[in-house]
Amino acid sequence: APVHQTLELSAALRADHYNDVGDSYTPKFGFKWSPLKTFAARGTYARGFRAPSTAENGVGGLAAFSTAADPLRCSLGVESACDPASVAIITSPNPALSPEKARTVNLGVIWDPYPRTNIAIDVWEIKRKNEINQEQIDAAILAGRVSRDPSTAAAGIPGDPGQITAVLASYVNSASTEVRGVDVEFRQGFSIGRASGFVIDAKW
Numbered sequence: 092a093p094v095h096q097t098l099e100l101s102a103a104l105r106a107d108h109y110n111d112v113g114d115s116y117t118p119k120f121g122f123k124w125s126p127l128k129t130f131a132a133r134g135t136y137a138r139g140f141r142a143p144s145t146a147e148n149g150v151g152g153l154a155a156f157s158t159a160a161d162p163l164r165c166s167l168g169v170e171s172a173c174d175p176a177s178v179a180i181i182t183s184p185n186p187a188l189s190p191e192k193a194r195t196v197n198l199g200v201i202w203d204p205y206p207r208t209n210i211a212i213d214v215w216e217i218k219r220k221n222e223i224n225q226e227q228i229d230a231a232i233l234a235g236r237v238s239r240d241p242s243t244a245a246a247g248i249p250g251d252p253g254q255i256t257a258v259l260a261s262y263v264n265s266a267s268t269e270v271r272g273v274d275v276e277f278r279q280g281f282s283i284g285r286a287s288g289f290v291i292d293a294k295w
Contacts, residue, residue: 099123107140111148112190115140129203139193139219146184147223147262153182159228161255169245172254179257182225189264193219199274207280216271226260236260 092100101121108114119137146153157180164172199213231237236259244251279291 097125107142109142111186112142115142115190131201132199133201134198135195137195139195141191143188143190143223143262148184148186148188151184155180155182157228159232159255159258162233164251164254167248167251169248169251176254178255180228180260181257182260182262185261185263188223188262189221191219191221191223193217209278211276213274214271215274216269218267218269220267221264222266222268223262224265226263226265228258228260231258231260
């Protein structure tokens with residue numbers, strides 16, 4: 092939308108529908124301000140959305156192996172349980188997961204000091220929340236979501252439930268991420284003899 096001779100505005104709206112997590116409407120807004128023919132400022136603001144995948148909230152699971160200590164048996168006096176030992180990790184989907192959501196902001200300037208010279212600088216930031224990750228092994232063990240082998244219980248230690256054979260983890264909304272940076276681009280056009288159209292492009 093050219094709202095002024097020097098100002099352009101833009102807007103967009105994305106709609107998503109998922110049977111398991113519902114609806115999401117994510118907007119994007121932008122502007123470009125050009126007070127001079129050789130200079131412009133630009134910016135965008137946007138929201139992001141990612142629904143859990145089938146592996147994260149569907150039906151199934153992921154089996155792997157890792158190592159972990161057993162704080163319960165260790166507290167009972169089973170010294171061997173205090174050291175990490177090999178265990179199976181079974182990660183199951185979680186139908187209660189929330190979607191990941193993000194916010195993106197970008198501000199920049201474009202400057203053409205000479206007819207074939209272009210310089211662009213952009214500052215950006217991305218914030219993401221409700222990130223979906225595999226549950227930490229230690230957290231699942233502390234919550235008691237484990238499978239044990241009672242036949243391995245140590246004799247003479249009352250209440251020893253036996254060693255862990257598998258940890259039953261799940262996918263969880265457990266983290267957020269914030270990243271920001273600066274992009275710089277320099278473009279210089281030039282000619283070699285009668286041949287024109289050559290460009291040097293450098294980015295950082």
